[in-house]
Amino acid sequence: MMFEAHIEKLYRINMNLREDETLLLITDDTKPYLADLLEEFYQVGKLMSKRVKKIQYSSLGQHGKEPPEEVWIETFGESPIEELKRSGLFRRVINKESYSEEDVLSILKKHAQDLPHVIIAFPYYSTTHTFYRKVLTRYFGVRYASMPLFEPEMFYGPMDVDWEEVGRVSNQIAEILTEGEWVEIKADGTQLEFSIKGRQAIADTGLFHRPGDYGNLPAGESFIAPVEDSAYGKMTILYGPDRRLDSPITFKFKDGAVEEIEGFDPYVKYLEKVFKEHERARTIAELGVGTNPKAKRVDNVLECEKILGTVHVAIGDNHTFGGINKVPFHTDYVIFEPTVMIGGKGWQKLFLEKGRLRI
Structure with missing residues (x-):
């Protein structure tokens, strides 16, 4: 693996990832190199964390869009997402329409299970300014690194x-x-x-x-x-x-x-x-x-x-x-x-x- 030492440093220093914590890795398919980078993060993560999950989804084409349904399911589980869909809230969340954040949060808190402790998100298009990120960090205490447009060369400059x-x-x-x-x-x-x-x-x-x-x-x-x-x-x-x-x-x-x-x-x-x-x-x-x-x-x-x-x-x-x-x-x-x-x-x-x- 080309970037093993740098990824290990990121997990250890930037995220303080512990062996008893779970880790979720997400990216999109906008750039070909992202699949290889996802695999490197995954392999190093398996050496440092008790459980690692990964998901790559189709490019959304724009910064600030909510991640697709499969990412929400991988993160929160199927039950809360199905409940949000039945209530009509999930569509409104995904499209950033008007909705009650309290109602969404209530469903997620009631039904979500086994959330990750740490998320590393490096899709080409940013997830920083999304309700997905906001609800995870503000209400569930997830530690979240957002790395849109990340390129491995950055390990040798602004990451060092x-x-x-x-x-x-x-x-x-x-x-x-x-x-x-x-x-x-x-x-x-x-x-x-x-x-x-x-x-x-x-x-x-x-x-x-x-x-x-x-x-x-x-x-x-x-x-x-x-x-x-x-x-x-x-x-x-x-x-x-x-x-x-x-x-x-x-x-x-x-x-x-x-x-x-x-x-x-x-x-x-x-x-x-x-x-x-x-x-x-x-x-x-x-x-x-x-x-x-x-x-x-x-x-x-x-x-x-x-x-x-x-x-x-x-x-x-x-x-x-x-x-x-x-x-x-x-x-x-x-x-x-x-x-x-x-x-x-x-x-x-x-x-x-x-x-x-x-x-």
């Missing part, structure tokens, strides 16, 4: 860091964001402001040792859900989730949502299609600050958004980490060398100056 130091910086930034009430971002082609008043920031430290801990691997960011109707201004981006754009595109925000997209890259057509299908996909969802000193790659947003000194702004779903917007779409866009001001009642702070942290 001092996680204690990444955690220290990430927690410090999260405290500042939580105290703040407003944010202003300036960069080349970007001048954007919005409110974060009353929202709680989260540090993605890469160390998921306590019940309910979750985040990305590679990790290294602090993030917060902006107030959904508060964003005004413009944001220019050079990269999509997995490639450099042919030419820059600019989002124009009004009342918290993307009112217009300017640019000629084909990605504009894709976003316009998403917005036509899901109006709430236009809504500002997240502000994140990168804290990983070994993150360098710019054409893969999983690593790019962790680059120390960058910020990223997402649109779409944020209901799983403190916001109220529920939609089957969430995508982050990285801003390089930003100058960022954060303030509250009677104070303001120069937080980043042209990509240099001021903390």
